[in-house]
Amino acid sequence: MQEVQETLEQAESWLAERPDVDTLTKLALLLAGAWVANFIVKKILLRGLLRILSYTPAGKDRQAIERNIVARIANVVPALVIAFGITSVPNLSDEVTIIVTNVCYAFIVITIARAISGTLTIVNTLYERQPEAQTRPIKGYIQVAKIVIYAVATILMIAVLIDKSPVILLSGLGAMAAVLMLVFQDTLLSLVASVQITSNDIIRVGDWVEMPNLNADGDVIDIALHQVKVQNWDKTITFIPTRRFISDPFKNWRGMQESGGRRIKRSLLVDQQSIHFLTDDELKAVKRFRLLKSYLQSKQQEIDDWNQQLKDEGKEPVNTRRITNIGTFRAYILQYLENHPKVHQEMTLMARQLNPTSDGLPIEVYCFTNTIAWAEYEGIQSDIFDHLLSILPEFGLRVFQHPSGIDMREMTRNLHESGTKSSS
Structure with missing residues (x-):
């Protein structure tokens, strides 16, 4: 024992003669202690805590594990060891000790702020899994809370680094209010817009929105504080400032999606020169249509009753009512639908029937499909008009079409042939 005591006394005297070595030794011990504290917390305590949490629903959530909130908070321990242990290191000036301590405290502040921010992110992720998240998103509010947290953390960090009270910094913010409002103008406007969007249920994630002035036409995939993401039908992404949904006009197709039906509104342009009263032969031909039996019977009875009241005047066809091919065709469309x-x-x-135009008489089909799926809707609409275009000649009607090159060549050929026959 005496030999050991003598050895320690010699080491102390040797270190006393060499203060730099003593300082470096204590610093190394301090860093080693911080490393040991970090190892114990993260490798032993934290691992045990995560193992315990794995038996709970929260511990099985991958989002909570990936965010690693507990690991971030664990970084506070080595910083505290250094902050409290730096004062025991000899031969360090007060300025160095204060700087190291303040840096450690600033690190602790930002670490806690990041942990709170990660916790808020997890809260938003878990909330988005709830059904009401589609109508009441909270992502904008979460982002505002993060801004406030990091603003407070920045003030505290600056106060700690300059070794001043944060109250002094906060008192100076009053004079900077106008500057801050200018700097955070977009954030404030976006916050107001987010509140209005949520409270008035203007848009939801999954809504089909159309904003032509911004070339946006697709589904809303994300609603954030500053921007709304819209995935267009060509799979491109349009980023729209949140406030534009308050200030600019746009179309939300949610009503159509919720109704279960999608509108068909398209016209056939009928050549007006092909419209006429049905002759007896044509009337006999259209009676073959199963869909027109009830219409023709009721219409013929109505016309006969009308014409009987004309008495002698009814002998002139010009005074009588007769069935037209265009009216019969409209009745067929309705029965077909x-x-x-x-x-x-x-x-x-x-x-x-719409107003006649120079391009023909528009016969408009107005109905709704029993599906809202785009591809199915287009298929149903095409099938309906395929049928109507094909059956139109059965009523003695023609679709109007501007003359094409083939039509002009056919007309020229006919004129040439008629001229040749006349000369011969």
């Missing part, structure tokens, strides 16, 4: 299995029968359904 009412019997179509993919047309929504509980919504508006009609075939109407």
Whole structure:
């Protein structure tokens, strides 16, 4: 024992003669102690805590594990060891000790702020799994809370680094209010817009929105504080400032999606020169249509009753009412739609005649499909007009079409042939 004591006394005297070595030795011990504390917390305590949490629903959530909130908080321990242990290192000036201590405290502040921010991210992720998240997103509010947290953390870090009270810094913010409002103008406007969007249920994640002035036409995939992400149908992404949904006009197709039906509104342009009263032969031909039996019977009875009241004047066909091919065709369209299995029968359904134009007489089909799927909707619409275009000649009607090059060549050939026959 005496030999050991003498050895320690010699080491102390040797270190006393060499203060730099003593300082470096204590610093090395301090760093080693911080490393040991970090190892114990992260490798032993933290691992045990995560093992315990793995038996709970929260511990099985991958989002919570990936965010590693507990590991971030664990970084506070070695910083505290250094902050409290730096004062025991000899031969360090007060300025160095204060700087190291303040840096450690600043690191602790930012570490806690990051941990709180990660916790808020997990809260938002878990909330987005709830059904009400589609109508009441909180991502904008979470981002505002993060901004506040990091703003407070920045003030505390600056106060710690300059070794001043944060109250002094906060008192100086009053004079900078105008500057801050200018700097955070977009954030404030976006916050107001987010509140209005949420409270008025203007848009939701999954809504189909159309904003032509920004070339946006697709589904909303994310609603954040500053931007709303819209995935267009060509799979491109349009980033729209949140406040534009308050200030600019746009179309939300949610009503169509919730109704279960999608509108068909398209016209056939009928050549007006092909419109006429049905002759007896034509009337006999259209009676073959199963869909027109009830219409023709009721219409013929109505016309006969009308014409009987004319008495002698009814002998002139010009004074009588007769069935037209265009009216019969409209009745056929209506009956065809009412019997179509993919047309929504509980919504508006009609075939109407619009104002005549130089391009023909528009016969508009107005109905709704019983599906909102885009591809199916287009297929149903195409099938309906395929049929109507094909059956139109059965009513003695023609579709109007501007003359093409083939038509002009055919006309020229006919004129040439007629001229040749006349000369011969």
